[in-house]
Amino acid sequence: MALALPGLEPLTYSLPADMASRAAPGLRAEVPVGRRMMVGVITELRERTHRLCRPLSSILDDQPVLDDHLLWLTQWVSRNYLCGWGQAIWAALPPGLNRRQRRTVALAGGAEDCGDCSGIEAGILGLLKGRGPVSISWLSGKIGSEAGAALVGLERRGMITSGLEWSGGRDRARAGRWLVWSGAENCLKLPPARARLWDQLRQRGEIPSAEIKSAAAASWLAANGLARWERRELRDIPAAPAMEPEPEVLALSGEQQEAVDGISRGLEQAQFGASLVFGITASGKTEVYIRAAKRALESGRRVLVLVPEIGLVSQMASRLSRHFPQLGLWHSELSDGERYDVWRAAREGRLPLVLGVRSAVFAPLENLGLVVVDEEHDASYKQQDTDPLYHAREVALARAGRLGAQVILGSATPSVESYHRAKSGAYRMYLLGRRIGKSVPPRVELIDCRTPGSQAGILSERLAEAVRDKVSSGGQVMLLLNRRGFARALQCRRCGAFIRCRNCDISLTFHRDQDQVLCHYCGFRRRPPAVCPACGSEGLQARGGGVQRLEQDLGQLLPGTGLLRMDSDTTGRKGSHGRILSSFQRGESRLLIGTQMIAKGHHFPGVSLVGILNIDDILSLPDFRSAERAAQLLVQMSGRAGRGAEPGLVLVQTRLPNDRALGCRDLSAYRELLEGELEQRLPAGYPPYKQIALITVSAGSAASAGQKAGEVARLLAARHPEVEALGPAPAPIPRLRGRHRFQILLKHERLEPLLAAGRAVGRGDRTAAVRVDVDPASTL
Numbered sequence: 001m002a003l004a005l006p007g008l009e010p011l012t013y014s015l016p017a018d019m020a021s022r023a024a025p026g027l028r029a030e031v032p033v034g035r036r037m038m039v040g041v042i043t044e045l046r047e048r049t050h051r052l053c054r055p056l057s058s059i060l061d062d063q064p065v066l067d068d069h070l071l072w073l074t075q076w077v078s079r080n081y082l083c084g085w086g087q088a089i090w091a092a093l094p095p096g097l098n099r100r101q102r103r104t105v106a107l108a109g110g111a112e113d114c115g116d117c118s119g120i121e122a123g124i125l126g127l128l129k130g131r132g133p134v135s136i137s138w139l140s141g142k143i144g145s146e147a148g149a150a151l152v153g154l155e156r157r158g159m160i161t162s163g164l165e166w167s168g169g170r171d172r173a174r175a176g177r178w179l180v181w182s183g184a185e186n187c188l189k190l191p192p193a194r195a196r197l198w199d200q201l202r203q204r205g206e207i208p209s210a211e212i213k214s215a216a217a218a219s220w221l222a223a224n225g226l227a228r229w230e231r232r233e234l235r236d237i238p239a240a241p242a243m244e245p246e247p248e249v250l251a252l253s254g255e256q257q258e259a260v261d262g263i264s265r266g267l268e269q270a271q272f273g274a275s276l277v278f279g280i281t282a283s284g285k286t287e288v289y290i291r292a293a294k295r296a297l298e299s300g301r302r303v304l305v306l307v308p309e310i311g312l313v314s315q316m317a318s319r320l321s322r323h324f325p326q327l328g329l330w331h332s333e334l335s336d337g338e339r340y341d342v343w344r345a346a347r348e349g350r351l352p353l354v355l356g357v358r359s360a361v362f363a364p365l366e367n368l369g370l371v372v373v374d375e376e377h378d379a380s381y382k383q384q385d386t387d388p389l390y391h392a393r394e395v396a397l398a399r400a401g402r403l404g405a406q407v408i409l410g411s412a413t414p415s416v417e418s419y420h421r422a423k424s425g426a427y428r429m430y431l432l433g434r435r436i437g438k439s440v441p442p443r444v445e446l447i448d449c450r451t452p453g454s455q456a457g458i459l460s461e462r463l464a465e466a467v468r469d470k471v472s473s474g475g476q477v478m479l480l481l482n483r484r485g486f487a488r489a490l491q492c493r494r495c496g497a498f499i500r501c502r503n504c505d506i507s508l509t510f511h512r513d514q515d516q517v518l519c520h521y522c523g524f525r526r527r528p529p530a531v532c533p534a535c536g537s538e539g540l541q542a543r544g545g546g547v548q549r550l551e552q553d554l555g556q557l558l559p560g561t562g563l564l565r566m567d568s569d570t571t572g573r574k575g576s577h578g579r580i581l582s583s584f585q586r587g588e589s590r591l592l593i594g595t596q597m598i599a600k601g602h603h604f605p606g607v608s609l610v611g612i613l614n615i616d617d618i619l620s621l622p623d624f625r626s627a628e629r630a631a632q633l634l635v636q637m638s639g640r641a642g643r644g645a646e647p648g649l650v651l652v653q654t655r656l657p658n659d660r661a662l663g664c665r666d667l668s669a670y671r672e673l674l675e676g677e678l679e680q681r682l683p684a685g686y687p688p689y690k691q692i693a694l695i696t697v698s699a700g701s702a703a704s705a706g707q708k709a710g711e712v713a714r715l716l717a718a719r720h721p722e723v724e725a726l727g728p729a730p731a732p733i734p735r736l737r738g739r740h741r742f743q744i745l746l747k748h749e750r751l752e753p754l755l756a757a758g759r760a761v762g763r764g765d766r767t768a769a770v771r772v773d774v775d776p777a778s779t780l
Contacts, residue, residue, distance in 0.1 A: 001031055001040035001056075002074075002086035004098060006387060007763045010043050010085055014053040023056075026064025026071060028097065030057040039099050041089050043071060065093060070364060073399055080398075080751070082758045082772050083388040091388055092362035094343045096336040104133035105151060105160045120150045125159065133163060177209040178230045179218050186226055193217040201227060250436055252291070256284050259430035260291045266406045267295050267369060274397060276376075276422040277410040279432025280667050281639020282439060282603070285410045286316070288432075289372045290323055292408060293353060297324075301369025301405070303353040306392060308378035310357055311571070311597040314578035316374065317355055330356025330363055333574050358383065358392040361399065369405050371396045375600050376409035376418055377632055382777035389773050393418075412639060412670075413632035416625075416681070419674045420688040433667045435643075442610070442641040442648025444634075444665050446657045458545040458553055463611050463651045471558055471590045475646065476606040479554075479593045480637050481547045481613040484520060484567050486512035488544030492532035499529065499540070505735040511569070512548055522737040550593055550613070558591075566594035599637040605644030612637050612652045619656055622732055623779050624686050631661040631673050638665075685724065685747050687775075693746040693754045694776040695761060696731065698739040699768035708768035709742035712761050716744070720757040723748050732780045739769075745779065 002010045013031050015023055023029075027042050032054050039060065066074070066089065074088040081088075090098050107128045117125065120143060127142055128134065140147045154160045181201045190198060193214040198221060201207060212218050221227040252260065259277055266273035279285045293303045303324075307316055310331045321327050328342045328351035345351050347364040354363045358381055361371075373381070373393050381392040393409070400407045409418055409427070422429035435441060447460050458481075459467070470477050489507035490499045498507040501519040508517035510528060518525045531538050542549070551565050566580050577597075584592045587606060592598060618630040634652065642648020654662060664670045682689050697712060699705035709728035716725050724747040731741035748754050754774065764770035 001029065002043050002084070002089050003031075003033065003038055003040040004084070004086045004090045005033075006084055006087065007082075008084045008086065011040075012046075012049055012051065012053050014049075014055045015045070016055050019056060019059055022059050022062075024064060025068070026066040028060040028065055030060065032057065039097075040086060041066060043075075043085065065097060067364065067366075069399075069402065070362065072402065073362070073395070076398055077388050077390050077395060080394075080755065081388045081390045081774050082755065087387045088390075091359065091383075091390070094336065094339040096340045102135045102137070103162060104135050105139065105155070105162045106131075106133040108159055108161050117154075118150065120146050121154055124150055124154065128160065175231050175233055178206045178232055179209065179212060179222065179227050180206045180230050182226055182228055184226050191217075194220055197221065198226065206230075252287070253284065253432075253434065253436065255279075255430065255432045255434070256288055256291075256436075259288050259432070260295075262428055262430065263288075263292045263370075263406055263408060264295045267292070267299060267301070270369075271404050272401045272406070274400070274407040274409060274421075274427040276414055276418055276427045276429045277408055277432065278414050278419070278422075278429060278667070279410070279412060280435065280441060281412045281636065282435040282643050283412075283432035284436040285374075285412075285432065286319055287436075288430075289374070289408060289410065290320070292370060292406070293320075293324065293372070296370040296406070297352055299369065301367050302351075302365040303370045303372070304360065304363055304365055304368060304396075305353065305355045305372040305374065306360055306381070306396065307355070307357060307374050307601070308380035309597055309600070311566070311577045311581070312375070312601045313355065313357065314581055315602060320353065320355060324353045326350070326352055328354040328356075328363075330354055330360035332357065333577075361392045361395045368399070368403050370408070371400050371405060372408045372410065374410050375636075377411045377413050377415040378600065379629075379777040382775070384773075384777055389776075391775055391777075394775070412667075413635045414674075416628055416674055416677045417688045419671075420678060431667065438645070439643050440647060441666060442638055442650050444638055444650045444652065446662060447651055447653045448657045449653050449655050450657075458550055458613065459557070459611075460651075460653050463613075463653060464557055466609055466649070466651060467554070467591075467611065468557060470609045471561055475590070475608050476584070476587070476604060477591050477609045477611070478598060478604070478607050478637075478640050479550065479591070479611040479613065480596065480599055480633075481545075481550050481593065482596045482617065482633070483544065483546040483614060484511075484548075484569060484595060485509035485518065485546040486548040486552075487542030487546055489542075490517060490528060490540045491543050492535060492537060493539045493541050494537040495532060495535040497532055497534035498543075499533070503735070503738040505733055509546065510542055512552075513569075521733075547593060547595060554591060554593070561591065562589045563591035563593060564589045566592065566598050568595070568597075571597070596633060599633055599640070602640060603643060604640060607640055608642055608644070608646040608648050610637055610641040610648065610650045612650065615652060615662070616654055616656055619659055619661060621780065624681070624684070625778070627659075627661040627673070628677055630659075631664040631670060634662060635664050635670055690724075690747045690749055691751045691754050692775065693758055694773045694779055695727075695744040695746065695758070696741055696771045696773070697728065697744075697764070697768055698736075698741045698771070700739060702734070702740040704767045705740040705742050708764065708770070709744065712770060713744055715761060716746075716757055719760055720753065723753050723757045743779075 001013055023042060023045060025042050025044060028039055029042055030037050031040050070092055074092050075085055077088040078085040123143060155162055194217040197214060197217045222229055263275050277285050277288055296303050307313060310333060313331050317329060328346055330342055346354055349366060354360055354365060373396055376393055383389050397407055421427050447462050449460060467477050487510040490510050499517055501508050501524050503522045503524050504519055508519055510517050516525045517528050547567050554563055564580050564584055571577050583589060615630055619626055638650040641650050664673055697705050697709040713725060713728050725744055727744040728742040731743045734741060746754055746757055758772035761770055
């Protein structure tokens with residue numbers, strides 16, 4: 001049994017005789033783990049075992065939730081990213097399938113009054129009064145961290161009782177009610193609302209409750225025998241949004257046709273192959289995807305299309321749905337019920353094509369023939385917060401290799417690793433060096449902000465003037481400032497101290513619209529202090545303008561001009577990405593500003609001016625990929641300009657105008673940067689020449705973290721001397737979420753020695769935690 005527990009190999013359980021005929025790999029089952037019950041997935045059946053095992057409690061499914069291929073794939077993920085097999089399995093399943101037990105508490109009989117209770121204990125009893133069992137986590141959220149000790153004391157004195165109950169879970173199809181005509185005729189004169197519904201019902205035969213405007217009229221028809229209610233399974237899936245007009249379909253260019261023909265030959269051979277479609281922005285990569293997908297579907301095979309961020313789903317779905325009406329969407333904005341419905345429809349073969357973000361790489365598509373990884377270079381394909389720390393691009397390649405499917409890796413700015421693989425012959429490479437139609441690549445101009453007087457505020461004079469002129473003439477503008485909030489930090493004018501997070505070694509970001517300072521790492525927030533906590537003086541100053549500051553400055557520059565802002569603060573609600581992009585697409589606003597989520601994949605023919613405000617922040621990062629990331633952002637954002645009839649202009653504010661990354665203006669220039677990166681990384685021993693893994697040791701104190709990191713380093717030196725280990729050293733952000741951190745970077749030409757070293761260090765102990773990130777997207 002594979003369970004969603006960190007680092008655990010599957011556990012062995014005995015199979016009761018009455019379940020033997022039903023058991024099979026891929027089925028979910030309830031099993032005891034310690035004093036609680038958990039849901040796991042059967043991974044293997046054996047005739048006998050040499051140990052005494054606890055029995056399964058129940059089997060939950062009639063059909064496996066994972067077929068043999070997905071069991072193999074999740075095991076591959078667990079081995080290559082050093083996580084528990086169960087963790088990989090639950091990453092592949094919709095969240096509703098993983099039911100959990102939670103510990104609850106409730107008032108004991110006659111325990112409502114407590115004369116000798118502390119204030120916290122009295123508060124707990126007050127919250128429990130009049131309620132049934134509530135979860136301890138809910139109580140802790142209301143009371144705070146002191147709730148745990150108070151609950152122990154109350155239970156010891158018999159004032160509360162505790163127990164376990166199942167929570168969450170959605171493993172059944174949604175159901176809805178239909179009003180169905182009974183076949184009877186009506187001779188009565190009906191009031192208008194009943195008459196309208198009656199006429200509709202006779203014409204259609206049945207109406208779903210969601211379309212009935214008068215519930216009272218429906219109830220009257222059912223009560224009088226003219227209709228009846230029926231409960232039915234809902235089999236609908238979220239529809240693809242209609243967003244943009246279909247671009248003019250031109251005959252394929254010679255470069256496009258070569259790519260489609262090459263990929264089609266691979267589909268015909270039904271053997272694994274990977275193709276890097278390296279094309280400048282607006283060169284027609286999406287049309288290549290569409291033509292290849294049609295070839296795959298014509299041959300009876302299914303298609304999976306991945307995009308790195310939810311902000312790209314709407315536009316890609318709008319394009320694909322015109323060619324593939326039975327399109328399934330897979331992303332985090334869907335409710336648990338909707339995600340279950342899409343997963344179920346894909347498993348039942350009702351979806352020939354699924355479009356989604358990172359986790360869609362596990363979509364249960366039978367006979368998968370083509371996987372498209374759009375913007376393959378994007379770091380969002382790497383899971384970075386919780387296990388499994390997988391890279392969806394690499395998982396897609398492994399899955400396709402197992403199934404004999406084709407993979408298309410598309411990008412205007414491919415990663416160094418993918419370019420190297422294509423250059424060495426592991427992938428086919430197709431170059432798309434010209435824009436389709438009559439549009440031409442934009443002109444890129446660097447604004448040297450070192451020049452005195454060039455920049456009074458967040459906008460340089462040159463950029464502010466260009467924005468004003470473009471908006472005044474009726475054009476559209478996109479401005480990228482990859483920094484949330486109003487200001488990066490608040491600093492004391494007198495002593496220079498910054499307002500810092502209490503949990504992390506980082507300054508708090510000022511969000512003016514909420515009048516709060518926030519930590520974007522741990523979520524800590526507070527009101528801005530009236531005086532400096534260090535010296536007590538007044539007059540805190542905002543430093544490092546963010547996208548909210550840009551919004552304010554543009555409002556002053558162009559009063560009365562509506563603008564749209566797109567960042568994680570404005571896209572938290574369901575459908576918000578699509579609404580913002582659709583509004584800009586329709587020309588309802590002349591200005592779209594935002595963080596890097598506006599930089600990739602969007603097609604707005606009305607945009608002829610693009611501004612990039614803080615690319616220097618990326619160039620200054622202490623990461624070996626910083627130049628690559630900066631060049632990618634420059635090229636991708638520049639590609640939003642000049643897609644229509646008007647030539648595009650890109651203005652880049654920088655204090656590093658001579659940096660080689662800022663010279664990437666076209667495909668050949670970006671190829672030169674890739675070649676330069678390869679030349680630098682070879683002697684330094686970084687990917688693609690060596691595999692890397694990042695070990696992070698964290699603890700409540702710096703001493704404990706440093707001590708444990710030293711132990712890990714000594715263990716690696718003794719047991720795995722063949723692996724190069726750099727460190728331990730304090731992490732670039734030494735304290736994060738209340739834990740002090742040290743890092744060790746591992747390098748080796750092959751992956752297997754890295755994995756062996758990662759397995760050897762384990763996951764830590766009570767004093768310190770150890771996390772191993774294989775192929776990290778960032779070393780920060």
